[in-house]
Amino acid sequence: MRDxxxxxxxxxxxxxxxxxxxxxxxxxxxxxxxxxxxxxxxDGLFVGNMLAGELSxxxxxxxxxxxxxxxxxxxxxxxxxxxxxGAAAVRQAYLAVAGGLMDIALVVGVEKLSDVxxxxxxxxxxxxxxxxxxxxxxxxxxxxxxxxxxxxxxxxDTALADFAAFSINAHLxxxxxxxxxxxxxxxxxSFVKAPMVADPINLFDAAAPADGAAAIVLVPSEWAxxxxxxxxxxxxxxxxxxxxxxxxxxxxxxxxxxPLWLSAAEASAHRAYEQAGMAAKDVHFAELHDAATVLxxxxxxxxxxxxxGGGVNFAKGGGIIRDGKTPISTLGGLKGRGDPxxxxxxxxxxxxxxxxxxxxxxxxIANARIGLAQSLGANGATAVxxxxxxx
Amino acid sequence: MRDxxxxxxxxxxxxxxxxxxxxxxxxxxxxxxxxxxxxxxxDGLFVGNMLAGELSxxxxxxxxxxxxxxxxxxxxxxxxxxxxxGAAAVRQAYLAVAGGLMDIALVVGVEKLSDVxxxxxxxxxxxxxxxxxxxxxxxxxxxxxxxxxxxxxxxxDTALADFAAFSINAHLxxxxxxxxxxxxxxxxxSFVKAPMVADPINLFDAAAPADGAAAIVLVPSEWAxxxxxxxxxxxxxxxxxxxxxxxxxxxxxxxxxxPLWLSAAEASAHRAYEQAGMAAKDVHFAELHDAATVLxxxxxxxxxxxxxGGGVNFAKGGGIIRDGKTPISTLGGLKGRGDPxxxxxxxxxxxxxxxxxxxxxxxxIANARIGLAQSLGANGATAVxxxxxxx
Numbered sequence: 001m002r003d004x005x006x007x008x009x010x011x012x013x014x015x016x017x018x019x020x021x022x023x024x025x026x027x028x029x030x031x032x033x034x035x036x037x038x039x040x041x042x043d044g045l046f047v048g049n050m051l052a053g054e055l056s057x058x059x060x061x062x063x064x065x066x067x068x069x070x071x072x073x074x075x076x077x078x079x080x081x082x083x084x085x086g087a088a089a090v091r092q093a094y095l096a097v098a099g100g101l102m103d104i105a106l107v108v109g110v111e112k113l114s115d116v117x118x119x120x121x122x123x124x125x126x127x128x129x130x131x132x133x134x135x136x137x138x139x140x141x142x143x144x145x146x147x148x149x150x151x152x153x154x155x156x157d158t159a160l161a162d163f164a165a166f167s168i169n170a171h172l173x174x175x176x177x178x179x180x181x182x183x184x185x186x187x188x189x190s191f192v193k194a195p196m197v198a199d200p201i202n203l204f205d206a207a208a209p210a211d212g213a214a215a216i217v218l219v220p221s222e223w224a225x226x227x228x229x230x231x232x233x234x235x236x237x238x239x240x241x242x243x244x245x246x247x248x249x250x251x252x253x254x255x256x257x258x259p260l261w262l263s264a265a266e267a268s269a270h271r272a273y274e275q276a277g278m279a280a281k282d283v284h285f286a287e288l289h290d291a292a293t294v295l296x297x298x299x300x301x302x303x304x305x306x307x308x309g310g311g312v313n314f315a316k317g318g319g320i321i322r323d324g325k326t327p328i329s330t331l332g333g334l335k336g337r338g339d340p341x342x343x344x345x346x347x348x349x350x351x352x353x354x355x356x357x358x359x360x361x362x363x364x365i366a367n368a369r370i371g372l373a374q375s376l377g378a379n380g381a382t383a384v385x386x387x388x389x390x391x
Numbered sequence: 392m393r394d395x396x397x398x399x400x401x402x403x404x405x406x407x408x409x410x411x412x413x414x415x416x417x418x419x420x421x422x423x424x425x426x427x428x429x430x431x432x433x434d435g436l437f438v439g440n441m442l443a444g445e446l447s448x449x450x451x452x453x454x455x456x457x458x459x460x461x462x463x464x465x466x467x468x469x470x471x472x473x474x475x476x477g478a479a480a481v482r483q484a485y486l487a488v489a490g491g492l493m494d495i496a497l498v499v500g501v502e503k504l505s506d507v508x509x510x511x512x513x514x515x516x517x518x519x520x521x522x523x524x525x526x527x528x529x530x531x532x533x534x535x536x537x538x539x540x541x542x543x544x545x546x547x548d549t550a551l552a553d554f555a556a557f558s559i560n561a562h563l564x565x566x567x568x569x570x571x572x573x574x575x576x577x578x579x580x581s582f583v584k585a586p587m588v589a590d591p592i593n594l595f596d597a598a599a600p601a602d603g604a605a606a607i608v609l610v611p612s613e614w615a616x617x618x619x620x621x622x623x624x625x626x627x628x629x630x631x632x633x634x635x636x637x638x639x640x641x642x643x644x645x646x647x648x649x650p651l652w653l654s655a656a657e658a659s660a661h662r663a664y665e666q667a668g669m670a671a672k673d674v675h676f677a678e679l680h681d682a683a684t685v686l687x688x689x690x691x692x693x694x695x696x697x698x699x700g701g702g703v704n705f706a707k708g709g710g711i712i713r714d715g716k717t718p719i720s721t722l723g724g725l726k727g728r729g730d731p732x733x734x735x736x737x738x739x740x741x742x743x744x745x746x747x748x749x750x751x752x753x754x755x756i757a758n759a760r761i762g763l764a765q766s767l768g769a770n771g772a773t774a775v776x777x778x779x780x781x782x
């Protein structure tokens with residue numbers, strides 16, 4: 001097995017891109033990443049996408065995007081694992097490079113969720129739940145998260161206002177991230193007064209579905225070190241993938257052993273710690289899957305950053321802010337940056353690289369040398385965890 | 392890089408399974424493959440699927456199927472590359488095992504295309520074309536193939552009846568394959584008289600969309616050899632993946648350099664020959680992507696089994712039958728066995744293993760030791776080629 005480094009990153013603004021097609025979004029992100037990495041070829045293109053078939057009438061994104069970005073002929077596929085699609089694509093590229101079967105692997109996560117009318121996007125997102133036992137009854141992924149949040153409030157005696165810390169932190173950090181969807185600040189007062197979406201999840205609790213694309217270039221670390229160009233020439237520290245791991249849980253919430261324990265998140269995080277020879281305490285910041293605040297809380301617990309049942313209090317106590325014990329959503333997270341479905345997992349990696357290179361601007365975490373990125377599909381049915389380190 | 396062997400195969404009957412759900416189809420195939428391989432665990436599950444989100448309202452098949460087959464917790468993803476999805480999933484599993492990152496990789500290709508009403512299935516299949524430049528004008532994948540066939544007839548002075556040899560061979564072989572959808576024999580007369588679907592492609596020219604699932608278990612060859620159980624105990628010869636390669640072409644037919652040359656099929660086949668240290672002449676049989684007869688003809692040419700423009704005559708002259716120079720569709724192919732979308736590429740691998748083990752019954756190719764399986768997505772925009780050998 002070879003060490004793998006990330007030598008190029010690219011991202012588009014996250015938002016409602018009614019005027020930009022899926023392929024153009026992918027092109028913009030890939031161009032940035034390839035330019036930064038100073039590569040004009042790739043051995044493989046891994047596309048993370050969740051709903052292009054349903055919402056854009058477009059499948060086979062691998063061949064489409066490879067051709068559109070000037071890589072016609074290159075091996076290319078799409079990887080889907082609900083909202084963890086992007087992270088799962090990163091992991092497949094990692095496997096190919098670490099295993100010695102590819103030298104330059106390109107990953108792009110791309111999604112367009114806003115360019116549809118009526119309830120099509122919500123119906124499409126519901127394909128991430130168990131269609132026979134959940135979606136058929138009208139349940140959407142956010143409604144599942146709402147049940148988890150209600151249970152969390154009951155079990156751990158937590159109030160709606162207690163969850164505000166997550167969204168306040170996310171919006172504060174998004175405010176200074178030029179690629180983020182939201183730049184407005186939230187307060188506990190505005191949080192609790194927000195219109196209800198799926199009780200008890202309200203508008204300021206849930207991440208907004210959005211459009212966007214993010215891309216990275218992976219190469220063997222040895223190769224990255226030997227080059228005098230690319231990211232190295234830009235003075236950016238090289239970022240290595242110290243660990244990559246994935247796991248699953250039951251898709252349907254009712255089938256899980258414990259609705260308040262993200263076992264896939266735990267399993268993938270602990271496998272990642274083991275690979276990297278680290279523990280939760282060694283991590284300087286974490287990009288977690290805060291599609292809803294309860295998921296951020298449960299992710300903190302599953303990754304070992306907070307005790308079981310202590311995720312909300314950890315956030316409320318300032319543990320997740322920029323100077324906290326484990327800063328999360330450092331460039332806005334899903335809540336503040338916006339949540340472009342299958343692209344989200346790649347955005348997390350891009351943002352972690354920004355932090356590790358010291359390129360996070362006003363969002364910079366001081367002395368960030370070890371970052372964790374964890375993406376969840378279907379409220380934790382799939383979890384993909386990466387640990388990135390600054391070499 | 393490690394050698395990789397296939398130690399278990401499983402498949403369901405191909406057909407219209409109105410009474411069996413997607414997850415049950417996957418379970419049936421996986422159970423067979425795992426039982427044959429004598430394994431009760433896997434390091435990863437790779438699902439090949441094209442349209443479950445669109446047609447069954449079900450995404451995130453990785454987590455769903457992993458749990459349903461008793462592998463809850465196992466890393467699992469879905470791979471999509473239009474009708475090459477199954478073969479692309481096999482390739483991802485191969486990468487993981489060959490690269491040393493997984494020891495037991497499970498692949499299942501699964502698709503339900505018949506369990507929908509009206510034109511939903513055709514609309515969904517059209518997502519495999521370029522949505523902005525093809526599907527938007529009403530073009531389906533089969534209509535694209537029809538344009539290729541019309542051009543073939545024009546360029547190479549070929550008549551409709553000349554293409555009959557492909558379908559006659561496919562149905563003849565399917566007739567003795569218990570898993571195949573069709574068991575009726577075709578003649579040149581019945582072929583030319585069949586109802587038109589997309590002129591000049593008629594009902595007996597095109598493969599029928601179907602439901603089905605096929606599964607395989609991949610392990611390192613060294614590990615397979617050291618075991619005294621599983622496929623070895625059944626007296627079945629071990630089958631090794633001698634080569635695995637993938638390539639792409641432009642998705643839209645009008646964008647391709649030459650509408651009558653499958654450049655991705657050529658590139659992936661030649662990369663595979665190089666990996667295996669072989670040439671087309673060394674291959675004893677080939678499972679090609681005969682979704683339409685013209686695709687079978689063009690695949691024969693791209694893989695080097697026939698000269699450019701000579702694919703149809705090669706078939707007409709008997710080159711593709713059981714005792715021919717390069718037998719194809721040896722257990723029915725897409726045309727005779729039926730074409731369950733994202734499962735098709737895994738069926739091809741399963742059938743090649745049957746041949747190499749000498750388990751193909753009345754369909755057995757004498758002394759079959761080297762087989763090629765090639766799957767196309769979107770009429771050749773994606774091509775995945777595997778070469779399997781009997782050790």
